[in-house]
Every structure is written in C-alpha cells, then in structure tokens.
Amino acid sequence: MCLLVFFTLKITESVEIPSKPNVVLIYGDDVGYGDLNVYGHPTSWTPNLDRMAREGLRMLQFYSAAPICSPSRASLMTGRLYPRTGVYRSPSSTNPTGLDVFSPGDGGGMLLSEITVAQVLKEHGYATGMVGKWHLGIGEQGEYLPHSRGFDSYFGLPFTQSACLSDINPVPPSPDHPGYCFLYRNSTIVSQPADIRDLDAVYVQEAKEFISNHQHEPFFFYFASHHTHRPQWASSRYQDTTRRGIFGDALAELDWSVGEILSHLESLSLDSQTLVVFMSDNGPELKDIETGGEQGPLKCGKGTTYEGGVREPAIFWWPGIIPSHSISESISSTLDLFTTIVSLTGATLPNDRATDGIDLTQLLTNDTTAIVRDRFFYYSGVYLMAVRYHHYKVHFWTMGSHCFPPYPDQDCWDTTTLSRKDPPLLFNLDHDPKERHSLNLTEYHSTMETILKITAEHNRSMTLGVPMIGKLYNNAKFFPCCSPSCKPRPLCCSCSNDIF
Known part of the structure; x- marks a missing residue:
C-alpha cells in the first residue's frame, strides 16, 4: 500500500530581502x-x-x-x-x-x-x-x-x-x-x-x-x-x-x-x-x-x-x-x-x-x-461571470468557448451560449474542482448572502475603461508593414534582416 502525504510548509523565520532585487x-x-x-x-x-x-x-x-x-x-x-x-x-x-x-x-x-x-x-x-x-x-x-x-x-x-x-x-x-x-x-x-x-x-x-x-x-x-x-x-x-x-x-x-x-x-x-x-x-x-x-x-x-x-x-x-x-x-x-x-x-x-x-x-x-x-472575480469581457470566496465559487453566468464536439463536456463547447444562472450555481472547489455538483442554496444561505454582499460591493467599485478592441480597426491603415507605402497590405509587406 502506498500512502501519499500532502503537506504545506509553514515558515516562521523572517528573511532579509535584498534592496532593489x-x-x-x-x-x-x-x-x-x-x-x-x-x-x-x-x-x-x-x-x-x-x-x-x-x-x-x-x-x-x-x-x-x-x-x-x-x-x-x-x-x-x-x-x-x-x-x-x-x-x-x-x-x-x-x-x-x-x-x-x-x-x-x-x-x-x-x-x-x-x-x-x-x-x-x-x-x-x-x-x-x-x-x-x-x-x-x-x-x-x-x-x-x-x-x-x-x-x-x-x-x-x-x-x-x-x-x-x-x-x-x-x-x-x-x-x-x-x-x-x-x-x-x-x-x-x-x-x-x-x-x-x-x-x-x-x-x-x-x-x-x-x-x-x-x-x-x-x-x-x-x-x-x-x-x-x-x-x-x-x-x-x-x-x-x-x-x-x-x-x-x-x-x-x-x-x-x-x-x-x-x-x-x-x-x-x-x-x-x-x-x-x-x-x-x-x-x-x-x-x-x-x-x-x-x-x-x-x-x-x-x-x-x-x-x-x-x-x-x-x-x-x-x-x-x-x-x-x-x-x-x-x-x-x-x-x-x-x-x-x-x-x-x-x-x-x-x-x-x-x-x-x-x-x-x-x-x-x-x-x-x-x-x-480570500476572493477572486471571474470576468468575461464586461460580464462578472463568477465570484470565489474562500473555497466557494458562485456562477452568475456561464458560457462555453474554444472547444467543440466530441469533447465530452457540453458546458465547454463554443456553441454553449451565454446563460444567466437564476438561481446561481454554488460549488465547493475544495471538494469539487470539476464544478459538477451544485450545492443546495437553502443549506448554504449564509454563504450565499456573504458572496452576494461581496459582489455588490465590488460592482459599486468597478469602473470600465473605454473598449479599445475593434474601436479603430482598419486593416488597410493599421496593419503593420515594413514598407508602409506599399499596397495592398499585408500582401506587399516584405523585409528581412539577418536576425538569426
């Protein structure tokens, strides 16, 4: 019989950190x-x-x-x-x-x-x-x-x-x-x-x-x-x-x-x-x-x-x-x-x-x-999809991405669209890192109250920057080219230095 021992080191001695490491x-x-x-x-x-x-x-x-x-x-x-x-x-x-x-x-x-x-x-x-x-x-x-x-x-x-x-x-x-x-x-x-x-x-x-x-x-x-x-x-x-x-x-x-x-x-x-x-x-x-x-x-x-x-x-x-x-x-x-x-x-x-x-x-x-x-906020674009608090994680929204059949978990598929979870899904990540077994919210009422309070506080503090992806998209104008005056970009762009 093989016994696997898992441990976490606790270090109590302080160390001297170099100046400007x-x-x-x-x-x-x-x-x-x-x-x-x-x-x-x-x-x-x-x-x-x-x-x-x-x-x-x-x-x-x-x-x-x-x-x-x-x-x-x-x-x-x-x-x-x-x-x-x-x-x-x-x-x-x-x-x-x-x-x-x-x-x-x-x-x-x-x-x-x-x-x-x-x-x-x-x-x-x-x-x-x-x-x-x-x-x-x-x-x-x-x-x-x-x-x-x-x-x-x-x-x-x-x-x-x-x-x-x-x-x-x-x-x-x-x-x-x-x-x-x-x-x-x-x-x-x-x-x-x-x-x-x-x-x-x-x-x-x-x-x-x-x-x-x-x-x-x-x-x-x-x-x-x-x-x-x-x-x-x-x-x-x-x-x-x-x-x-x-x-x-x-x-x-x-x-x-x-x-x-x-x-x-x-x-x-x-x-x-x-x-x-x-x-x-x-x-x-x-x-x-x-x-x-x-x-x-x-x-x-x-x-x-x-x-x-x-x-x-x-x-x-x-x-x-x-x-x-x-x-x-x-x-x-x-x-x-x-x-x-x-x-x-x-x-x-x-x-x-x-x-x-x-x-x-x-x-x-x-x-x-x-x-x-003790907490982490999971964003997809501007959506706050989920919140973690200690070992609990709540999904308010879910969506698949970058995966398709025959992958066995449909939740991961590209075709699994954005879905609001009402009521939210609650998981214990220490017990269930695969996020397969949603907990009964009635039994975990106080945990959910705490997470909802944390979420509300976070939302009040969140300020979005101006969206920059795609804002100034223009392939003909902005596509990088080592011969800027050539056309059409990028097919005409060609230069080579001996960098290797």
Missing part, C-alpha cells in the same frame, strides 16, 4: 494547470520547471485575471482587472460579453492612461526589457508597443504566432499568408514575414544579453513565450523528442528556455538577487483534443470562466529567500504580481487609480500558509 517574469501561452510534470502530467518533459518547483514555491490556486491572451496580459502589466484597462470589445450579438483579443488591424491598444509595472520600475531606477508576445496593441506609430509602455528594449512578435505557421506543423511561414508574421525590435519591424522555427533560441539569447548588460544594476525582464499556443511547433532541436507529440515538444522547448535563464542568472551570481516567476496567461486550448493542453482535475479550458480557463500553474523561485519544496494553497493571481513587485523593490504604487492586486510578500518570504486573498 531583480525580477524576471516568464509567461507561458495556453499552458494548462495539468500540463507540467510537476503538476501531474505523466509524459510532459519539464525538468527545469520541476527544478524551479523543488527549489521554490509551487502555487496550487493561482489565477490568471482572464481566460484569453490580451486581457490576461493587460492585468499582468497593470495589476488591474482588465475591463478597467479597455482591453475588451463592445458587446454585440456575436460577442455578447465583449471578451476578445487585439488583431494586427487594430489601431488601438491597452489604454495609454494605464501604467505598467515596467513604467513604475523604470522610474524607480530599473533597466527594463522584454522579448516575445505582447498582444496589447501596436498603434499607428507604435505608441502601444512595449517600447512606449516602460520597456527600454523589446524584441518579438507582438501577436500570436498562428499566422507564422501553416496548418501542417512544424513549417516555415505559410506562403498563403505573406506579411502576416512580423518581428519587431523596439518600434521597428525587422523581419516580415519571419521564419520563427528558431525563435526561442533568439529570445533566450536576447534575455541573456539583457541580463549580462544590466548585471550591475537592478533590472526587470519579461519573457513572454509563444509556446504552447496552437498551432504548436518546435525547433529542429526539439521536434519528435517527447512522448507527448508536438505539444510536448513545444512545452519541452519552453522548459529549456526557463533552464537557460536560471542557469545564466546562477553563472553571474544573480540568483539570490532575482525573483523568477513562471505562470501561464490562461487555460489550455481544448479544441485540439489530444494535441492540445491539459487542465488536469479542473473543468473546461481557455475562453471560459470555469476553473480550467483561469486557474494556472505558477512557480516562484528565489534561492535564499523563498524556501525550497514550498507549496501554497492560498488564492493568488497575476493581478498580485504588480503589487508584490512594487512592494519588494521599494517602488511606489500609482495613487490615482484602483489597484486590484494584493501584496504576496508575506506568502513568498515568511509564511506559505498565509491567506492574503
């Missing part, structure tokens, strides 16, 4: 709660992320602020619920909640009035850099790009890599879509269309160079990977190397990137001065069935406000500060990263706006059992 954020794309080996997947190859977890803190109830790309990134960058930042579309009959992402033809982006964590740290004396997927807009003059939002340097694909690959993986950019795949350095397109087969190696090299160049000053670096968004691909080094097929190959390459960054920090003796966080932007893409991601014991995936759409793997690594082999069951979120980073670095939070994050410093450095957050 470095921060590295690593963001996976569509990596699900059950995708990593350390979160229970039997065939994923993630030795470096497993190592991060052994040497640091693994979060079991960590949430992205949104179930899809652009809004989740807006909340990560600002510490604010994304409807405040304008990263949604005006609701319509075809998109009833307004949940959406920016496309290359959008002339807008996350509201310029928003303040990013990079801006705050730059003003506090930090060097700031980024590689990878931005997905918060470009603008006519690049005014929404990272280089204009607090990052000293940026290199990457501003959008999802889908247009860089044809339907057969892995391949060079599709000849059917010339111009749709483009790489930026700061505010300049350096390759269009871009061959991204070896892009991860370039991203890693850019990250290493940034860290080396700023090793004697405090720095903030954001590594936003394209793995494991569909369609998955991997460089020749990782093709056909895992038991999990192309998804596993892509995940293994992401894991390699993590290992290279950790090793580089150690080689420069910066590991004890640097907080490294790995997390994902939203839940897994289930429409790919066996070649898609895995939500583990949770319900549904990307695009939904069920647990599988927003509860993510998250690992915090900081040798000498975060105790090894730590596990936390505390509720936490990407919203909390902004507030925590500001606290750890001694910077100052903006005082002219609501901030939705909570400082996780106590949880990271002193007590992994600390309850720093």
